[in-house]
Amino acid sequence: MRILIIEDEVILASSICDLLEDAGYDAEAVHNGAEGLEMARSQIYDLLILDVMLPGLSGIEVSTRLRAEKIGTPILMLTARSEISDKVEGLNAGADYYLTKPFESAELLACINALLRRQKDRVNEMVFGDLSLDLTAVSLACGGKSLRLSSKEFDVMRLLMQTGSSNIPKSRILDCVWGYDSDAIENNVEVYIAFLRKKLKSLESKVSIVSVRSVGYHLECGE
Structure with missing residues (x-):
C-alpha cells in the first residue's frame, strides 16, 4: 500500500513516514500543496494524508481540486484547528476523515487502516x-x-x-x-x-x- 503525506512540517512528515514504513506501508512525503496535488493526480497512491495549512495551495484547495477531477483516493486530513466549522469545511472539500493535531500514533494508524479497508471494499x-x-x-x-x-x-x-x-x-x-x-x-x-x-x-x-x-x-x- 502506497501513502502520500502532504505536510509542510518537515519533522512531522518524516516522523509519519517512519511510522508508516514500520507498519509495512510504502510512504513518501512532500511539503507543499502544488507538488502534492501533482503527485496525487498520478493516482498511484492508496491514501493521502493531507495537512490543511500548506504553502501555495491549502489542503482544502488540494482536496477540492482532486474531487473535481473525479479522483477518489481516500483523504485523511490533518489540522491544528479543532473547531467544528473547520472539520465541516474539510469534509465538504472531499476529505474522508479529519484528525486534529496533536494525535497519537495508534490513532493515526487506526484511521489509516479503517480508510484503506473501506477503499478495498469499494475497489479491488x-x-x-x-x-x-x-x-x-x-x-x-x-x-x-x-x-x-x-x-x-x-x-x-x-x-x-x-x-x-x-x-x-x-x-x-x-x-x-x-x-x-x-x-x-x-x-x-x-x-x-x-x-x-x-x-x-x-x-x-x-x-x-x-x-x-x-x-x-x-x-x-x-x-
Whole structure:
C-alpha cells in the first residue's frame, strides 16, 4: 500500500513516514500543496494524508481540486484547528476523515487502516478490454489465465490502466513509480514495459501497450 503525506512540517512528515514504513506501508512525503496535488493526480497512491495549512495551495484547495477531477483516493486530513466549522469545511472539500493535531500514533494508524479497508471494499479490480488487474492479489488476468506481477510491474500497469487510451509520458511513469528523487532513468521504464508486453502475450490478451514516439504510452484493445 502506497501513502502520500502532504505536510509542510518537515519533522512531522518524516516522523509519519517512519511510522508508516514500520507498519509495512510504502510512504513518501512532500511539503507543499502544488507538488502534492501533482503527485496525487498520478493516482498511484492508496491514501493521502493531507495537512490543511500548506504553502501555495491549502489542503482544502488540494482536496477540492482532486474531487473535481473525479479522483477518489481516500483523504485523511490533518489540522491544528479543532473547531467544528473547520472539520465541516474539510469534509465538504472531499476529505474522508479529519484528525486534529496533536494525535497519537495508534490513532493515526487506526484511521489509516479503517480508510484503506473501506477503499478495498469499494475497489479491488481495474479493467481494460479483456484484461483485469487485481489490486489485492497483485495479478493480471485475461480469460482463465492469471499472472502475478512484481511490485514495479504492478505500479506501471496500474498507471497504464488508469490512463487507458490516453497517453502517459515516460517521464511521468518514472516519477510516479520510481519517485521524484530516484536515480532511475527512462530506460527502466522501457524495461518494465517490455516485461509487461511479454505477460500480455503470455495471457493471450487483445490489449497491447502502444508506444508513441516523444509522447508516451497508452493501452489499445484489438479486435
